[in-house]
Amino acid sequence: MNKTPHTVTVLGFNHALASAITGALDVFAFAGVSWQRIHQLPTTPKFHVQLASAHGQPFQCSNQITLNPNIAIEDVSQTDILLIPTIGGDIDTALRDIQPQLVHIKRLQKMGADIAANCTGTFILAETGLLQGKVATTHWGYADKFKQHYPDVLLRPDKMVTEHDNIYCAGGGMAWIDLSILLIERYCGHQVATDTAKSHVLDVSRTSQTIYASSRQRHFHSDKDISAVQSFLEGHLHVKLSLEDVANKHNMTERTLLRRFKNACDTTPWQYLQSLRIEHARKLLETTNMQLEKIVNAVGYEDMSSFTRLFKKITGLSPSQYRAKFKRL
Template sequence: MNKTSYTVTVLGFDQALASAITGALDVFAFAGVSWQRIHQLPTTPFFKVQLAAAHGLPFLCSNQVTLTPNIAIEDVSHTDILLIPTIGGNIDDVLNDMHSQLIHIKRLQKMGADIGANCTGTFLLAESGLLDNRVATTHWGYADKFSAMYPRVNLQPEKMVTEDDAVFCAGGGMAWIDLSILLIERYCGHQVASDTAKSHVLDVSRTTQTIYASSRQRRAHGDNDIVAVQSYLETQLGTKLTLSDVAAKHNMTERTLLRRFKHACGMTPWQYLQSLRIEHARKLLETTHTPLEILVNSVGYEDMSSFTRLFKKLTGMSPSQYRAKFKRVV
């Protein structure tokens, strides 16, 4: 980007998450400012920020705080970036209430704006159709609902941030931080983004949501027989199992079990069991001082190296790194 000042517009609406709005506005507004103030250097604000809403009217956020916009979304004729914050209330109600406003998301995208959405705000972006045939992410806890509602979207819920042809999505909760810093880097370069993150004491090294996700979310598929298999696997974390054992216990052939399980959960029973074991290992790393060798055996693994490779693949860090980051201090 070769301009020196860019406009960021955040779209506000009833039941939006206030922190995802005000936090993003703060981070962009202080790019080129906070680091410079700390080091007693001349400030150079890179972004003009504004809050827009339907008809320019105040709106009530999910925490019962009312925010007053700077401008009506109908009057926004240009913005470099349009951000859609988290839906903090009932998703279906907000989608219904915001249906008439989707035209402005599409209008600004056609005019060249980068469009970004955070967490469940990605539902609004998908509802507009702008995510059709594009890569996206959303809060890991709502991935099943998202996939069911928007099958044309290439959803990758393990990712913290996605970008596809200047349409950006961020994962759960506070992932607006990751998205904001990514966009600051896109417009102002790595150094400004890094300085902004450091001045706000932000951790922007996160690339995956899998360290926060629960495997037990994959139950909204409606196949009660597979739910029973899932419940059984959750009780067998330290047991040596074979596919034939699991299939026989649930009165299925191995082929039928594989087919139905993969259709329902998007993975094989073995992959699901692996994710459960890694999830349990995470909890033990967070809450106990159990030596790693004993912990590995308690979740059904005998080989430390293979467990470590799998743990790192699924969480993005080694078991020791995970314990250091998430161990609860009592």
């Protein structure tokens, strides 16, 4: 672990997301190089990077680009980091095809490698069993599918990056940026990581992917009565509602509503309504010049300070910061 440069191996496979592969390889390869070049300092590469695949064969990414690996995954005898990129194609097909390579992920982890997976690549990592009982994240849009497949994993879909022992996971799509910088900091320290991020103009202050998520994903269940409750809540964001009102409206007891809603949506009706209101507020902040006070009222809140606290708790940003970051010009 003390040798320099450290070795980073990316596992390639058909229908992987090309940018999650080449982007991560670039960021690791330029740690100790890009910042130094900008400031006319001696360069000292911190990582040796390599791309591996089954039997060292070329593979076609989801954007139809074919990549040629440096080594067969079967021949990787040592690596400090093994990175599993995003599945850019059909997840179930990729999981079926990758099965023969799972043994090598487990082998390298047993030999001391840090294992990292990005976005839907966490499905591949979960297939190895290495995530059982561990905290993990994945793309927010595939969180429900992940939970169904791997109920023994402690999934935190709100997190951009998770770390548990020597297992690392990152959230949606471009979260490989956050993951790569985190691992650079682990091996090379904060200054090298910060310099690398600055030289690539990377925003690494993101800790949550909640600001990108949609509450609509929670409609993917089979309870039609709860779907009706969700639709009702979606149409009454500005109305002051009680649990009793909602239960009576849908011919249920409060207890039954709570139980069935939790089973279907993995949250409570009130938490779901809060997320809907924050989501609508986000849309108004992105697409209108409406004053914040009017937005607060439009989504069913009266107290500005309590709304602001909730908004920041869910998105990680204040309403004004969110508008500055995401306002559509």
